[in-house]
Amino acid sequence: MYVYILKRLMQAIPVLFLVTIIVFSMMFILPGCPARTMLGEEATPQEVASLRRAMGLERPIVVQYAEWVGNLLRGDFGRSLQDGRLVFPTLISRLPATIELLIASLIVSFTIGIPIGIISSLRRNKPSDIFARIFALLGISMPNFWVGLMLILIFSYHLQWLPATGRGTIANLILPAIALGTASAGLITRLMRSTMLEVIGLDYIRTARAKGLRQSIVVYKHALKNALLPVLTVVGLQMGYGLGGSVITETVFAYPGIGRFAYQRLMQRDFPMIMGNLLLFAIMFIVINIIIDILYGFLDPRIRYD
């Protein structure tokens, strides 16, 4: 087991290395110069050039990259170009809000997706199934910023039931969690439906029915247990998509997580912050996937790691 975890962690190293290269080169592909952004429209080209030199942006790219990675290895993510704040602590201070939102959105997508998927599979091709499939299709196709704005329009503006922004209470979390969780809910509905259909056709379910067990026991005790496994593996992927989606969702809801921070600092061309943010996203994505792989071993007795 420990050998496996160690192996997975070792595998993450080349991935992270690649990520640093991609993240770093993106800074050079992005249009817009941070020095120009800081100085504003009125600045002369000379002023921009001298600030670029002062910021170290004029040195060869390879040198800049090597210095950045060297600092990263020492745990130094650098400082913001915009306000001089340390990158790492600033990002970490906003991480709990995003994790809270991700978990809430997962709860939303599972509590909506799993029951609808089960119902849809049990009533195959009946109206409720068709309804569920349409829901899944809509959920997957609607962009989350649009869902977010619609939720704000209905629940905050017209009904005034829930606040549109902020953090701190469950009420603050409901709308952004729904906006972020809708796409996953659609996906989980589909997956749940197809795995349930597969499992229900298997011999052991027929045996259970032949024993005269009630439908509910057959479904929830025998079928669901096995059908749920592939769905759980989706969690990791969904968390990853959620991280990406959080950039938009958090901006729409002015939610103080790292997603919105990434968006705002991107607009300001605050390179050290953006690079730190992207790296943190990548690390989170990798860690989540490792955890899911390990959890899978606990949940499925057929899988052994040693």
Add this chain to the structure above:
Amino acid sequence: MKKNGLLSRVGLLLLVGIFVFSFTVSADELRWGRGTDATSLDPRTVRDVYSWEMHMLIFNSLIYFDDQMQVQLDLAKSLEFPDDTTYLFELHQGVKFHDGEELTAEDVVYTFETMLDEEFGSPYRGRLSPITSVKALDDYTVEIKVDEPNAPFIFELDVYIVPKHIAPDKMDKEGGFAHEPIGSGPFVLKEWRPNDRLEFERFDDYWEGPAKLSKITVIEIPEADVRMTEIRGGNLDLTSVPARYLPDFQEDPDYTVGQYTTLNWFPIWIQHTHEILSDVRVRQALAYATNVEEIVEHVYYPTGLPSIGPIIPGTWAEAPEVIRRYDYNPEKAKELLAEAGYPDGFEIELRCSSGDANTQFGEILRQQWLLIGVDLNVNQTEWSTYASDLVSSNYQLAYSGVVNQYDPDIHLSRFVSGAINGGNHLNYVNPEMDEVVYGARTIIDDQEKRAELYREAQRIFSEDLPAIPIRHSILSMVWNADLEFDFRRGVEYRTLNEAYWK
């Protein structure tokens, strides 16, 4: 059952894990929503408006300017002009910084010295460069000398004073004071969570008496539509909303809409080296052919105001009574064109930057001018291209604004020979105009005399029409009608220390 049990337990744990604590808003708290966060709270280091609004709560300045752009005293008890290059400030005694130390002349000198220090790199240094010396004559008297008589320069002395014993003398790239500032203003910064919120508490020892509001929370909400929703839902007390919602708020008794005309002015710039445009009759014809009311109503409603001249309405130098008007009159325009020798009109190009409003403006203007036979080609380019062509006089007609007319000189100096305040890219030459504008520049202590000269400048402008005035712009804020808040141009959020809940 085992796995379902695990799942439900995990679920329960997560629910409990999500913190629950309710938001309670005290009766004398203000929640203020803005689209963008401050970048630095050291007022010497940045010039962006979002930081500046926060500096207003934390710091004081020697003087400031009211809605008519008249000088008002803040930390200064008096301001004298011993000669026309010297400003003598006497400070109030007993002004305390947030840490309890007294604010003295030394702090004022220190603030100006660091801003003038090349190594410090303040963005204000260039503007303050006329200063030749800043001296503390005693604990409460500051003397500032400049190189030559320069009336509009006084505006640059509206600088927030930082404590010498705390504020660093080098631009602190790592924050520190810029993140945890100490000032003498009515509110103390308690916490700044970047790109989220700033929390202020009332400063009980404020020298003018403590503010009525006990707490101000400034919340960053990037989406304007969401800010609008939040003030509707009662989750914000003060914010700006997209212009299209303003009429709704103006009709609603639960809200107050505060508006003022900004210090920006948008004319059509005319290149006077152009053969046709150098004829005053042609310029007047174009003004008569321009239906400014229609343009403002269709393109800029409800944030635009038709303009008749370069001086901002409501400021001390405004003299509408001497201004010659060019109310929409295509017949008169045609006559003037014929007189000038262009009975069939001519072809001309208008440059402006990209953007929907400029596109609409160009379309409407083209239609209006076609009626008198003038064939207008609108050439929109990206802003930086437009701006560099504008300053290098590479245009026939151009449309863009000039900002921050804290003194009439700022906009009028565009129309005099010699390069001051960004220069005369129009190549307009009029000795009469030079005489009055340069004359008014050197009078530093007699505003009435200056106003007289600017009255003359406005008359000359309206007769000779070096540029065609189009519009001014209006800034609006919306707040809860129960909040008593005096929001005015220039003063802006300085009055938040007197704001209260009814």
